[in-house]
Amino acid sequence: MAQIKAFLTNLGLLVALSFATGSLSSLFLAGLDWIQHNGSYLYALPLVGLIFQSFKVPAYLIIPATWLSHLAGASVGREGTAVTTGRELGRVLGEKITSSTIFPKAGMAAGFGSVFGTPLAGAFFALEVGEVGKINFRHIPACLFAAFFANYVSLHVYGTKHLSYPSVFLPEFSGAFYAKLALLGLFLALIAFLYKRSESIIIAALDKSPVQGPLKGILAGLILFGVLNIPVFHETIGLGSEFLLRPFTSVAPDFALWKMLATNLSLGLGFKGGEATPLFLIGSHAASGFASWFSLPLGLSAAIGFVSLYGGLAKTPLAATFLGMELFGPSAWFIYFIITLIVLFGSGKKGIFSNQTWADYLPKPIY
Secondary structure, eight states: OHHHHHHHHHHHHHHHHHHHHHHHHHHHHHHHHHHHHSOOOGGGHHHHHHHHHHSOOOGGGHHHHHHHHHHTTOOOBSHHHHHHHHHHHHHHHHHHTOOOSHHHHHHHHHHHHHHHTOHHHHHHHHHHSSEETOOOGGGHHHHHHHHHHHHHIIIIISOOOOOOOOOOOOOOOOHHHHHHHHHHHHHHHHHHHHHHHHHHHHHHHHHTOSOOTHHHHHHHHHHHHHHHTSGGGGGGSSOOGGGSSGGGTSOOTHHHHHHHHHHHHHHHTTOOOBSHHHHHHHHHHHHHHHHHHHTOOHHHHHHHHHHHHHHHHHTOHHHHHHHHHHHHOSTTHHHHHHHHHHHHHHTOSOOSOTTOEEOTTSOOOOO
């Protein structure tokens, strides 16, 4: 009887967590949509930088903090905010109501799954992200339930709309085709390495700046204001979701470079937000350029870059595989997985999550 009561209690808490996270994701996306349609106010960057440098942003204010970053035009994403919100809601449940450690993971799954409309990817993102190469199988049912239910709430209670992507298909197999795919993986691994190292350099440079205290935030905002006013950076302002479909039909590889620099600066200088959408844009645009150079199918290459650059830097190959399947169809699932592994190991030990560890049995990159 006690086990049944515990099960029902945990199930009820999972339902509440999933509903709350799906609701907050919908609210967050509605705010981003309003910002996207009402323009970015670059002149506010020094003020927003001052706010972030003067006050430590607690988890319960991460949504308005990310709205502020987007409103000022910073080149940041959204998944970090949704995942943090879900994790913190789950942590409160775990600490205040029950001793279970499942709820923070389930909250992360709910946040990722509902903000992108990809519940399978959300569930496995939460399962993989803590320790590279290790999954707690006891958490799988809760993460799957939370991701699917939160996504259902977002779609059917609040009417959230997600972008529809084209289905991609594999061409006829050949040795040359696989060799080109391997080169694409190495190309994306190099981009991932440069992305992470560039962000680290910017963070270290700002930290060593002679300007200290709140003035550092103003300096950060002025630097980003100056960069984003350069014409080649105009398309990198804000989330950039209006460019997500472009690499599937046309080639604009220069955009990948400018978006990478703008995102490195935005996050390295202290503005709040995630990294998934910028990395989707960087990876897909860079891969479409690669496709034009090496005669690969444009849509397939863009889809690979879309999921594998982020999955490799997040060190979550299963989540990247499911993300590709949910967005672009299942035909290239094993290619998403293998190329994400190339990016994962080729980009080095450090990914976009600084507290991530590696499973003992897993070989680690030497750098």
